[in-house]
Each structure stands twice: as structure tokens, then as C-alpha cells.
Amino acid sequence: MTDTLGHLATGFAVALSLKNVLYCFLGALCGTLIGVLPGIGPLATIAMLLPITFHLEPTGALIMLAGIFYGAQYGGSTTAILVNLPGEATSVVTAIDGYQMARQGRAGSALAVAALSSFFAGCATTVVIAFLAPPLSQLALLFRPPDFTALIVLGLIAAVVLATGSVIASIGMVMVGMFLGLVGTDLTTGEQRFTFGIRQIFDGIEFVVVAMGVFGVAEIIDNLARRETRTSLWPTREDARRAWPAALRGTLLGNLLGILPGGGALIASFASYSLEKRLAREPARFGQGAVEGVAAPEAANNAGAQASFIPMLALGIPPNAVMALMIAAMTIHGITPGPKFLTDKPVLFWAMIASMWIGNLMLVILNLPLVGLWVRLLRVPYAYLFPIILVFCCIGVYSVNTRLFDVFLMAVFGLAGYALKRAGCEPAPMVLGFVLGPMLEEQFRRTLLLSDGDFMVFVQRPLAATLLAIAVALLLLMALPRLRSRRAEAFRE
Amino acid sequence: MSARADRSPSARTASAIFFIGFGALALHLGRDLSVGTADEMGVGYVPRMLAIGCILVGVLRLAERALLGVGDRFEIALRPAMLVSALVVGFAMALPILGLPVTIALVVLCAAVSGERFDWRWLALTAIVLALGCTLLFGWLLRLQIPLWPA
Numbered sequence: 001m002t003d004t005l006g007h008l009a010t011g012f013a014v015a016l017s018l019k020n021v022l023y024c025f026l027g028a029l030c031g032t033l034i035g036v037l038p039g040i041g042p043l044a045t046i047a048m049l050l051p052i053t054f055h056l057e058p059t060g061a062l063i064m065l066a067g068i069f070y071g072a073q074y075g076g077s078t079t080a081i082l083v084n085l086p087g088e089a090t091s092v093v094t095a096i097d098g099y100q101m102a103r104q105g106r107a108g109s110a111l112a113v114a115a116l117s118s119f120f121a122g123c124a125t126t127v128v129i130a131f132l133a134p135p136l137s138q139l140a141l142l143f144r145p146p147d148f149t150a151l152i153v154l155g156l157i158a159a160v161v162l163a164t165g166s167v168i169a170s171i172g173m174v175m176v177g178m179f180l181g182l183v184g185t186d187l188t189t190g191e192q193r194f195t196f197g198i199r200q201i202f203d204g205i206e207f208v209v210v211a212m213g214v215f216g217v218a219e220i221i222d223n224l225a226r227r228e229t230r231t232s233l234w235p236t237r238e239d240a241r242r243a244w245p246a247a248l249r250g251t252l253l254g255n256l257l258g259i260l261p262g263g264g265a266l267i268a269s270f271a272s273y274s275l276e277k278r279l280a281r282e283p284a285r286f287g288q289g290a291v292e293g294v295a296a297p298e299a300a301n302n303a304g305a306q307a308s309f310i311p312m313l314a315l316g317i318p319p320n321a322v323m324a325l326m327i328a329a330m331t332i333h334g335i336t337p338g339p340k341f342l343t344d345k346p347v348l349f350w351a352m353i354a355s356m357w358i359g360n361l362m363l364v365i366l367n368l369p370l371v372g373l374w375v376r377l378l379r380v381p382y383a384y385l386f387p388i389i390l391v392f393c394c395i396g397v398y399s400v401n402t403r404l405f406d407v408f409l410m411a412v413f414g415l416a417g418y419a420l421k422r423a424g425c426e427p428a429p430m431v432l433g434f435v436l437g438p439m440l441e442e443q444f445r446r447t448l449l450l451s452d453g454d455f456m457v458f459v460q461r462p463l464a465a466t467l468l469a470i471a472v473a474l475l476l477l478m479a480l481p482r483l484r485s486r487r488a489e490a491f492r493e
Numbered sequence: 494m495s496a497r498a499d500r501s502p503s504a505r506t507a508s509a510i511f512f513i514g515f516g517a518l519a520l521h522l523g524r525d526l527s528v529g530t531a532d533e534m535g536v537g538y539v540p541r542m543l544a545i546g547c548i549l550v551g552v553l554r555l556a557e558r559a560l561l562g563v564g565d566r567f568e569i570a571l572r573p574a575m576l577v578s579a580l581v582v583g584f585a586m587a588l589p590i591l592g593l594p595v596t597i598a599l600v601v602l603c604a605a606v607s608g609e610r611f612d613w614r615w616l617a618l619t620a621i622v623l624a625l626g627c628t629l630l631f632g633w634l635l636r637l638q639i640p641l642w643p644a
């Protein structure tokens with residue numbers, strides 16, 4: 001207990017140095033500035049700003065990333081509320097009532113409630129992480145190769161279940177992503193796979209190229225293809241009395257679900273919305289601009305996203321695509337998240353926990369006065385906006401390895417990503433598969449090497465068996481009702 | 494939906510073709526990689542599993558199409574797709590020759606053909622501000638290795 005507080009104090013001491021606070025502020029500022037641009041979700045924002053952190057030392061870089069993360073997340077909610085363009089799946093729920101509030105002239109209220117709920121959830125979750133991460137990282141040491149394999153499979157299945165659209169298509173996208181992730185030099189044997197003698201992909205395809213292509217470029221194409229008309233907005237009044245109990249419940253739910261490996265934040269935001277609707281005296285208000293419908297999912301989403309740092313830091317397995325990017329960023333700085341991260345780099349770990357809270361605070365300070373500005377920024381016509389975004393994508397990708405090849409490759413991924421999206425295949429599961437594919441292969445290989453090729457090992461180890469059972473249950477739970485409703489839809493035709 | 498939309502293929506069929514094609518290509522390209530056995534996997538083991546998995550997904554998508562009907566259509570907006578990728582490719586080709594600021598300005602000006610409504614004066618201003626801003630930020634402040642001046 002006192003130990004944890006002492007560690008946390010050390011973390012704050014590092015994170016609160018003037019330089020680091022400045023990095024955090026800059027990160028939050030850039031994250032929000034890019035994140036509020038319509039069509040650029042948190043994932044693309046982080047991918048775009050990632051190169052800026054390359055030039056800093058690891059602690060400063062991670063702290064800046066935390067700021068960028070919060071800025072980007074909040075930016076996604078801002079567009080969800082103002083123009084009904086959720087930047088990422090997690091802010092889809094926010095868009096339901098948030099956009100209605102904006103249309104009724106309560107955009108300012110919705111944005112403020114979103115920021116304050118997020119902040120509240122962030123504060124609470126920082127404390128939870130500080131206490132839970134150490135025991136959880138101990139637990140992680142119990143994991144053997146078969147358990148890791150099962151855990152990664154569970155994570156991938158969760159990504160499939162949470163993606164919008166067809167489950168089958170999402171499974172396919174995960175496999176395509178895993179395959180692309182294996183391109184390059186095999187780490188165990190040093191053999192080349194699917195490189196065709198192209199020197200630039202001997203070390204594998206650059207993650208940022210894939211992410212920027214399928215999220216940044218593909219999204220710009222999609223936005224240009226279907227333009228939406230925008231309404232003008234005038235922020236007016238507050239609705240705090242209704243919002244705060246909802247935010248409290250959302251925080252709780254977000255913490256509970258976020259710790260589970262595999263997309264906790266998203267389930268949390270959906271679950272908290274339905275909880276509020278069930279608890280409300282007049283459920284009919286929901287979908288018509290109910291402030292609880294903004295407060296609860298925003299709190300849950302933020303708490304969930306932050307709590308998902310726990311499985312990521314302790315197990316080294318990203319629960320969603322945004323976290324996958326954060327892992328990629330850490331690896332670039334020579335940090336490997338996993339059970340040893342906490343013991344090997346305690347100062348960095350605690351500084352990061354502290355900077356999460358600071359990043360969150362920055363966001364509130366930054367955004368409350370700027371709400372009016374965001375509203376105006378969003379009225380910038382897309383004709384000027386999209387070339388700006390595109391230029392940032394190009395520079396961002398180029399700067400990772402200072403290689404023009406990567407920019408060309410981004411164009412390819414952009415086109416492919418757009419076409420696949422039109423074919424009903426969401427790119428997010430692919431990106432997660434891309435990151436987890438090599439990890440899965442490594443653990444899978446190791447498992448079967450140790451078990452002499454016996455696949456029963458996955459059923460014999462209780463931990464692995466449980467995780468796999470959850471994965472199967474999730475898949476069935478999702479597939480059955482969908483199939484039924486799909487069939488109903490087919491019969492109507 | 495327009496008459497044209499009715500003629501475009503089902504999204505299910507389109508994705509099925511992609512998955513089967515991707516899987517088949519992967520099998521073909523990886524035919525020389527050693528597969529090995531489960532207890533001693535070669536580099537081709539997991540890729541082959543994934544390739545077969547992709548083909549299966551494609552077949553299932555075809556089954557979806559057959560059992561559940563056409564569903565969403567596969568419609569591609571060719572113009573923005575071509576324009577945006579051309580701008581990216583153009584950026585990559587122009588950068589080493591023209592340097593960052595000129596390339597950025599050109600990309601922004603070429604974006605005028607997107608079909609979005611715009612005003613030339615504002616677009617020119619965007620081009621200049623973005624070119625100078627990026628040069629300042631990435632070239633001088635962050636000291637990125639990026640060509641700034643025309644070669």
C-alpha cells in the first residue's frame with residue numbers, strides 16, 4: 001500500500017518535471033488538433049504523431065504519447081458529437097445522443113460533459129492501475145506458451161466480435177493481417193518469407209505504413225466519396241445533475257471490463273449506454289439528446305481504455321488497435337512491455353502511470369476553453385482539410401525510416417483498405433492481426449515444440465483451456481443472434 | 494439506389510473473391526517454404542494455415558451470399574480513390590526532386606480537382622501556410638531527414 005504510493009510519488013516526480021509536462025501538453029495539444037479533424041480517428045492521429053516522439057528520450061516520448069493518446073481519444077469524441085463522425089468504434093455510442101444534443105444547440109454542454117466525465121474516469125482509473133498492475137504482472141509470470149497462445153487467440157476473437165459488420169469477414173481480415181505481419185525475415189530461422197527480394201521489407205512491413213494506409217488514406221477516400229452536409233452549432237447550457245451519477249457508473253463499468261484482455265473499452269461504452277437506458281425513468285429520451293448518453297459511455301470508454309493499459313503493460317498483449325500502436329511505439333524506443341517491464345524499468349512504468357493522469361488533466365484544461373474553437377474548426381471545408389491531412393500522412397510515414405518506398409506502400413494499403421471497406425471488411429481487425437500475428441506464431445511454435453506436437457496441451461492446461469473456452473463462447477454469443485437477425489432481414493427481402 | 498447500383502456486385506461476393514484470391518496467391522508464393530511438422534514447424538507452417546483459412550473464409554462469404562442474399566453492394570468511388578492515391582504517389586515522386594515546401598504546395602493545389610467546392614484564394618493560402626509550417630516544424634524544429642530544397 002505505502003509501497004505503491006511511494007512508487008506513484010516517484011512517478012509523479014519524474015512526470016511533473018517541467019520538460020515532461022511540456023511534452024505532455026504538446027502531445028495533448030497535437031493529439032486534439034489532429035484528432036478533431038473529421039475522418040481522422042484516434043488510431044490515425046497517433047500513427048501520424050508517432051514520428052514526432054522518435055526524437056525524444058524514452059521517458060519523454062512515452063509521456064508525450066500518453067498526451068497524444070488522450071488528445072486523440074477526446075478528438076474522436078468531439079467529431080462524434082459535432083458532426084456525427086465517430087473517429088473510432090468507441091465513440092460510436094457517444095455520437096447517438098451527443099450529436100442530437102449538438103443539433104438541439106447543446107454542443108457546448110455535450111463537449112464539456114464528455115471532457116469532464118473522461119477526466120473523472122481517468123482519475124479513478126489511474127489509482128486502479130497503480131494498485132492492480134503490480135499483482136497482475138506477477139500473475140503474468142504464470143503464463144506459459146500455451147496460455148499466451150490462447151490469450152492472443154482470445155484477443156483476436158474479441159477484436160472480431162467487436163468489429164462492426166460480418167463476423168466471417170472480420171475473421172478473414174484478422175488472418176490477412178497476421179499473414180502480412182509474418183512478411184519479412186523469420187526471427188527463429190533467419191529465413192526470408194514473402195519478401196521477393198525487396199530490401200525495404202526484409203525487416204517486415206512497417207506497421208505505421210499499414211495503419212496510416214488503411215485508416216488515414218482509406219478514410220480520406222471514403223469521406224470524399226460521400227460528403228455530409230453540416231449543421232451550424234451554438235453551445236448553450238449545462239446538465240450536470242444528470243451527468244455525474246452516469247459518469248460514476250460508466251467509470252466503474254469501464255474499469256471492470258477494461259482489465260479483460262481484448263477490447264474492453266468498446267464493450268464498456270456500449271454496456272454503460274444500455275445500463276443508463278435501463279436505469280432511466282424515461283428511456284425514450286435516449287437517442288433524443290440525453291446527457292447521460294454522453295456522460296456514461298465517455299467515462300466508460302476512457303476508464304476502459306486506460307484500464308486496458310494493465311493487460312498491455314503486464315502481458316505485452318494489446319487489447320485493441322490503438323494499444324497495438326502504443327506497443328509499436330514502445331518497441332521503437334527499445335521498451336518491451338511484458339511481465340518484466342515493471343521490474344526492469346520501474347521509474348518509466350510509474351512515470352507513465354503518472355503522466356496518464358497529467359495527460360488527462362491537460363486535456364480538460366486545454367479543451368474546456370477551446371470548445372468554441374473546435375466547433376468553428378470543424379466548419380473548415382473538406383476541400384482544404386483533406387490535402388492537409390494527406391500531407392501529414394505522407395510526412396508521417398516518410399519520417400519513420402526516411403524512406404520513400406513506405407509512402408508508395410501506404411498508397412497501396414490505402415487503396416486496398418478502401419476497397420475492402422466497401423466490400424464489408426473493416427480494417428481494424430486486420431491491423432490487430434498484423435501486430436499479433438508474429439507473436440502468435442512464436443508462442444504457437446514454442447507450445448508445440450514443448451509438447452512434441454501434441455495439440456491437446458491447449459485443453460490440458462487450465463489457464464489455456466479457460467481462455468480458449470471464453471473465446472469460443474464469445475464467438476458463439478455473437479454469431480448466433482446475428483445470424484438470426486440476418487436471416488430475418490433476408491426473408492423480408 | 495440508382496440503376497447503376499443494382500448492377501454492381503454484392504459486397505459478399507467481392508470480399509469472397511478477395512479472400513480466395515489472397516489465400517491462393519499466398520499458397521502459390523509460399524510453395525517453396527518448408528512446412529515441417531507440428532513439433533518442428535518450418536517457416537511455411539503458419540503462413541500455409543493462414544492461407545487455407547483465408548480461402549475458407551472466402552468460401553463462407555460465398556455461402557453467405559447464397560443463403561442470405563445480396564446484402565450491401567460493392568461500390569467503389571473511383572474518382573476520389575484515384576485522386577487520393579495519385580496525390581500520395583505524386584508526393585513520393587516529387588519530394589526528392591522538388592523538396593518539401595514545393596511538393597506540399599503542389600499536392601494542396603492538385604487537390605483542387607477533388608470536386609469539393611473551394612475558393613482559389615483560400616486554397617493558395619492553405620498551400621503556402623502548410624508548406625511553410627511543415628518545413629519549419631519538420632525540417633528545422635524536429636530536424637527530420639527530409640529534402641527541403643529542390644535538387
